[in-house]
Amino acid sequence: MTIKTATGRTPKGSVSVILSNGRIQLRFHFAGSRHYISTGYPDTPHHRKLAELKASEIEKDILFERFDPNDLSKYTPEAAPRKLTPVTPPKKVQPNLSELWEKYTEFKRPNLSPSTLAKDYKRVERCIDLHLPSKSIDDAIAIRDWLVANKPANSAKRMLTELSACCKWSVKSKLITENPFVEMAGDVRVPKGQCEDTDIDPFTLEERDKIIETFKNERHYKYYAPFIEFLFMTGCRPSEGIALQWKHILNDFKTIRFEQAVVISEDGLVCKQGLKTQRRRQFPVNPKLAALLQSIKPEGATDDMKVFPAPKGGWIDVHNLTTRAWRRVLEKLNTNMQYRKLYQTRHTFITAALETPITMPDGRTKMLDAKDVAKLVGTSAKMIYQHYAGAIKKLFVPEF
Numbered sequence: 001m002t003i004k005t006a007t008g009r010t011p012k013g014s015v016s017v018i019l020s021n022g023r024i025q026l027r028f029h030f031a032g033s034r035h036y037i038s039t040g041y042p043d044t045p046h047h048r049k050l051a052e053l054k055a056s057e058i059e060k061d062i063l064f065e066r067f068d069p070n071d072l073s074k075y076t077p078e079a080a081p082r083k084l085t086p087v088t089p090p091k092k093v094q095p096n097l098s099e100l101w102e103k104y105t106e107f108k109r110p111n112l113s114p115s116t117l118a119k120d121y122k123r124v125e126r127c128i129d130l131h132l133p134s135k136s137i138d139d140a141i142a143i144r145d146w147l148v149a150n151k152p153a154n155s156a157k158r159m160l161t162e163l164s165a166c167c168k169w170s171v172k173s174k175l176i177t178e179n180p181f182v183e184m185a186g187d188v189r190v191p192k193g194q195c196e197d198t199d200i201d202p203f204t205l206e207e208r209d210k211i212i213e214t215f216k217n218e219r220h221y222k223y224y225a226p227f228i229e230f231l232f233m234t235g236c237r238p239s240e241g242i243a244l245q246w247k248h249i250l251n252d253f254k255t256i257r258f259e260q261a262v263v264i265s266e267d268g269l270v271c272k273q274g275l276k277t278q279r280r281r282q283f284p285v286n287p288k289l290a291a292l293l294q295s296i297k298p299e300g301a302t303d304d305m306k307v308f309p310a311p312k313g314g315w316i317d318v319h320n321l322t323t324r325a326w327r328r329v330l331e332k333l334n335t336n337m338q339y340r341k342l343y344q345t346r347h348t349f350i351t352a353a354l355e356t357p358i359t360m361p362d363g364r365t366k367m368l369d370a371k372d373v374a375k376l377v378g379t380s381a382k383m384i385y386q387h388y389a390g391a392i393k394k395l396f397v398p399e400f
Contacts, residue, residue: 015058017051031069101125211330234256237275244307249297254284259279
């Protein structure tokens with residue numbers, strides 16, 4: 001079988017392999033009609049052989065009366081099996097930290113105060129956009145290392161907690177497949193010098209009373225006045241006071257049982273059983289503290305109701321309370337006193353307990369020793385001796 005030009009004639013029943021515009025075609029007659037099948041092959045020896053095989057196949061089908069002029073697909077190159085090259089789908093581009101934080105903020109926005117959005121969430125946004133060495137979640141380790149190297153331990157720990165919470169939400173929202181910041185915050189250790197338990201700068205009793213009174217008269221934040229007064233009167237950690245429920249006020253307002261604390265986690269504020277250094281402790285209530293608790297207990301209060309709920313009913317967020325109410329009140333007093341953190345309410349109680357004599361039922365007075373105070377506030381006598389007693393007790397040189 002030879003290649004012919006497009007003008008050549010072929011006997012009836014035979015198939016010609018012809019050239020048309022540099023491409024090989026098959027041409028033949030059947031049932032009074034001329035048929036053309038374009039192979040699309042260029043004129044090469046290899047493709048001529050392929051075309052001749054197709055032509056022979058058509059001739060046999062005509063000869064054995066199995067040719068179907070309405071179905072010519074079996075004779076075209078497309079009908080022949082082809083070796084397919086697998087195509088790797090393009091990798092989906094995952095959003096970066098800036099985009100994830102923006103979406104996370106929008107999700108949380110309905111339940112956040114304008115102040116929280118403007119300060120706390122904006123602070124994280126600025127850190128991501130302006131300071132972090134990378135916005136890619138693939139660089140989580142490098143981001144952690146940068147935060148630890150360039151931020152105070154408390155700030156680095158909180159930032160990693162926020163990023164982890166954002167990425168955890170993003171996994172649930174199917175924006176990313178895994179949270180690269182999970183448990184990173186737990187690896188950041190806060191040095192003792194930055195620990196709230198050892199950063200001791202107590203208020204005087206006069207300053208304490210001014211703070212409580214200012215809270216009571218502050219139009220926007222007077223709601224928190226009972227809680228602030230409670231912290232000063234018990235020396236409990238703020239996280240312990242927030243977690244109190246009415247079931248923890250025992251014996252007709254004579255005893256408080258501290259046994260849980262509200263902490264921040266990747267899921268937000270959660271209440272956990274147990275305290276920082278112990279499982280639980282009992283705190284004796286004096287008449288002044290009992291009167292405070294009686295004055296705020298609502299009628300029909302159930303055991304599970306919070307003693308100090310947030311304005312909308314949830315747990316009080318210490319961070320928000322500190323950056324808004326506490327800071328605002330102390331700013332009003334800053335001409336007369338230096339700003340100190342909320343945790344100094346605890347240090348103020350411990351200091352006063354060590355320095356102020358108490359009156360016994362028989363009229364005698366005595367000073368509480370470090371072991372007694374340690375038991376009241378849930379710390380060790382060693383901590384009291386090391387960080388309070390040594391700094392508080394005045395030394396006198398005896399006369400010889």
